[in-house]
Amino acid sequence: MRASLLRNGKVLFGVIVLAFFVLLALLGPVLLSVLGLDARANDISAIAAPPSAAHPLGTTQFGQDVLAQVIEGARGSMFVGFLGAAIGTAIAIVVGVPAGYFGGTTGNLLNFLTNIFLVMPVLPLIFVVAGYLQGTGLVMIAIIIGVFGWAGGARTLRAQAMSVRNRDFVQAMRMLGEPHRRLIFVEVLPHLYGWIASMFLGGLIGAVMAEAGLAFLGVSDSSAISWGTMIQAAQQQSAVLRGLWWWFVPPGLCIALVGTAAALINFGVDELANPKLRAASRRVAKRTASVRRAAAALETTGAERA
Amino acid sequence: MTALGGAPTPTTTTALAEVSARRKPRRRSGVFLLKRLGFYLVAAWSAITLNFVIPRLMPGDPSAAIIDQLERVSGQALAPEALVSIRGLFGNPDQNLLEQYGGYLAQLARFDLGVSISNFPVPVADLVGAGLPWTLLLVGTTTVISFVLGTMLGVAVGWRAGSRFDSIMTPFITFVSSVPYFWIALLALWLFGFVFGWFPLSGGYDPNLPISLEPAFLLSVMQYGALPALTIVFSAFGGWMLGMRNMTVTTVREDYVLLAQAKGLSPARVRWRYAARNAMLPQFTGFAMALGGVVGGALLTEIVFSYPGIGYLLFSALQKRDYPVMQGVFLLVTLTVLLANLIADSLYVWLDPRVREES
Numbered sequence: 071m072r073a074s075l076l077r078n079g080k081v082l083f084g085v086i087v088l089a090f091f092v093l094l095a096l097l098g099p100v101l102l103s104v105l106g107l108d109a110r111a112n113d114i115s116a117i118a119a120p121p122s123a124a125h126p127l128g129t130t131q132f133g134q135d136v137l138a139q140v141i142e143g144a145r146g147s148m149f150v151g152f153l154g155a156a157i158g159t160a161i162a163i164v165v166g167v168p169a170g171y172f173g174g175t176t177g178n179l180l181n182f183l184t185n186i187f188l189v190m191p192v193l194p195l196i197f198v199v200a201g202y203l204q205g206t207g208l209v210m211i212a213i214i215i216g217v218f219g220w221a222g223g224a225r226t227l228r229a230q231a232m233s234v235r236n237r238d239f240v241q242a243m244r245m246l247g248e249p250h251r252r253l254i255f256v257e258v259l260p261h262l263y264g265w266i267a268s269m270f271l272g273g274l275i276g277a278v279m280a281e282a283g284l285a286f287l288g289v290s291d292s293s294a295i296s297w298g299t300m301i302q303a304a305q306q307q308s309a310v311l312r313g314l315w316w317w318f319v320p321p322g323l324c325i326a327l328v329g330t331a332a333a334l335i336n337f338g339v340d341e342l343a344n345p346k347l348r349a350a351s352r353r354v355a356k357r358t359a360s361v362r363r364a365a366a367a368l369e370t371t372g373a374e375r376a
Numbered sequence: 377m378t379a380l381g382g383a384p385t386p387t388t389t390t391a392l393a394e395v396s397a398r399r400k401p402r403r404r405s406g407v408f409l410l411k412r413l414g415f416y417l418v419a420a421w422s423a424i425t426l427n428f429v430i431p432r433l434m435p436g437d438p439s440a441a442i443i444d445q446l447e448r449v450s451g452q453a454l455a456p457e458a459l460v461s462i463r464g465l466f467g468n469p470d471q472n473l474l475e476q477y478g479g480y481l482a483q484l485a486r487f488d489l490g491v492s493i494s495n496f497p498v499p500v501a502d503l504v505g506a507g508l509p510w511t512l513l514l515v516g517t518t519t520v521i522s523f524v525l526g527t528m529l530g531v532a533v534g535w536r537a538g539s540r541f542d543s544i545m546t547p548f549i550t551f552v553s554s555v556p557y558f559w560i561a562l563l564a565l566w567l568f569g570f571v572f573g574w575f576p577l578s579g580g581y582d583p584n585l586p587i588s589l590e591p592a593f594l595l596s597v598m599q600y601g602a603l604p605a606l607t608i609v610f611s612a613f614g615g616w617m618l619g620m621r622n623m624t625v626t627t628v629r630e631d632y633v634l635l636a637q638a639k640g641l642s643p644a645r646v647r648w649r650y651a652a653r654n655a656m657l658p659q660f661t662g663f664a665m666a667l668g669g670v671v672g673g674a675l676l677t678e679i680v681f682s683y684p685g686i687g688y689l690l691f692s693a694l695q696k697r698d699y700p701v702m703q704g705v706f707l708l709v710t711l712t713v714l715l716a717n718l719i720a721d722s723l724y725v726w727l728d729p730r731v732r733e734e735s
Contacts, residue, residue, distance in 0.1 A: 197675075310569075
């Protein structure tokens with residue numbers, strides 16, 4: 071399974087892009103010192119300057135190098151992404167798996183909780199909470215995003231856990247008197263790793279986007295640099311109305327690339343899990359089309375003859 | 377309940393459902409809807425309670441801070457009614473929690489959401505009421521357009537999965553749905569508003585015209601709303617398309633579709649009545665669930681375009697730390713989303729007879 075995963079072009083591309091940004095986040099400070107860039111330094115000789123040799127991606131209103139900010143921002147955004155996704159996934163597992171495994175009152179209660187969080191519009195809720203906590207650090211932002219963003223995942227895990235619970239091997243182990251805790255961790259959970267992994271990827275991009283959205287609203291640590299705070303600063307200094315596109319385009323593109331990478335990996339995994347989707351490859355489609363055409367041609371010639 | 381599991385042919389299921397619906401028509405769907413109604417009532421109560429709890433969990437004394445701020449803004453001591461209202465919403469140190477909760481609920485029952493700090497002493501309910509029609513107009517129109525557009529394109533693409541159109545559209549949409557809403561909005565504003573100058577740069581209507589139902593004013597509303605609406609549709613229809621594409625790809629291979637084709641039914645009929653109708657069902661669940669997300673997304677879009685709706689109101693409230701407005705907006709958005717979900721659920725019962733069967 072693992073080998074065929076990487077043979078899938080989509081997955082491979084996604085993994086490479088994601089790995090690139092993870093490395094950028096991890097090695098950002100090293101890279102910046104090698105390049106001799108500083109995300110916070112103000113180059114007064116180049117204020118709001120378009121891309122040039124000295125500043126490959128141009129500078130901001132404050133004469134800060136956009137490239138340096140993008141590299142530094144990768145660290146902030148990816149940090150929130152990973153922490154937020156980890157917290158959200160963990161809660162989804164803690165709520166969703168027992169909800170599916172136990173059923174009954176426990177299951178119903180947990181499911182009810184999940185449904186409530188599912189219908190609540192999470193973004194406004196996060197705004198309000200974050201609004202009270204104005205000026206908090208990226209850790210707090212990640213925690214808020216994780217705590218309010220687990221419901222969809224819990225619902226998926228519940229459905230899957232329900233199906234695994236009813237399989238023979240789990241039933242058999244239960245008959246043997248295995249404790250529930252052991253059954254959940256050793257028998258049920260390993261069958262859900264695939265879903266958990268894809269949930270984590272979804273949570274990652276969700277958290278990166280949520281952080282950007284919050285930063286855009288001004289609810290973030292103003293001293294921290296993330297792709298979101300970059301876009302927010304650009305918006306606040308009316309970069310749009312002054313045509314400083316190089317300020318807000320790169321961070322947005324980075325978010326989009328991370329999101330696309332995560333989505334591609336998930337698509338590839340879906341295709342492996344659901345062969346019906348995989349069969350829809352270009353080659354097969356062409357073949358079917360040509361068969362159809364041939365059949366149609368036969369039919370029309372037949373009709374003409376008749 | 378899987379959406380596709382065990383449906384022999386759509387005609388059979390519909391026919392069966394019609395028969396059983398004739399036998400026990402309203403009772404079953406009635407029970408189902410009552411259950412859902414109960415759920416949404418509890419959800420609404422949770423949202424209201426959350427709104428009560430959040431400020432009281434925060435460090436410090438929010439109501440003291442708000443009263444302090446209000447008195448600074450207005451330059452005089454607050455009226456006793458205003459004090460009662462704020463303590464009710466944000467915490468009264470002299471009362472125990474249960475008493476506060478009762479007072480809070482009583483206050484909400486009178487539609488009293490407190491008074492705005494930044495627009496003192498305008499009641500929050502008035503501000504929210506002024507913004508709501510704009511948001512409903514923008515979100516309502518764009519949600520329907522993107523749902524219909526995305527679903528229809530999804531059928532078209534999924535029907536011929538692997539075609540050139542599919543192999544271009546699908547990766548493109550994947551990319552578009554990974555881009556944050558507000559960034560697309562910023563980009564569109566820069567490109568079409570600033571560079572080409574086709575659309576106004578901010579606002580919801582021409583400020584030189586009085587707000588009315590005159591054609592000139594309505595025209596300016598459309599002109600100002602076009603770009604925000606286009607950006608929302610652009611970033612939202614892709615999700616619908618992808619979901620519908622994958623469901624259609626799966627449905628197209630079902631036996632009943634093959635049978636319908638073999639019977640010689642017209643391709644359009646097979647495509648829409650047989651494949652699409654069944655592929656639609658999960659789409660519909662998604663529609664209900666996405667409403668929350670769309671409202672959230674529209675909040676950001678409104679901010680980019682300074683559109684005079686709820687999102688912009690929330691934004692200015694956040695910036696000015698206008699907590700009464702913040703909470704009022706949250707409550708209103710939540711209740712709207714819950715109501716929309718309830719309506720979507722009711723429609724679902726009508727669309728998928730199996731829901732009635734199972735409840």
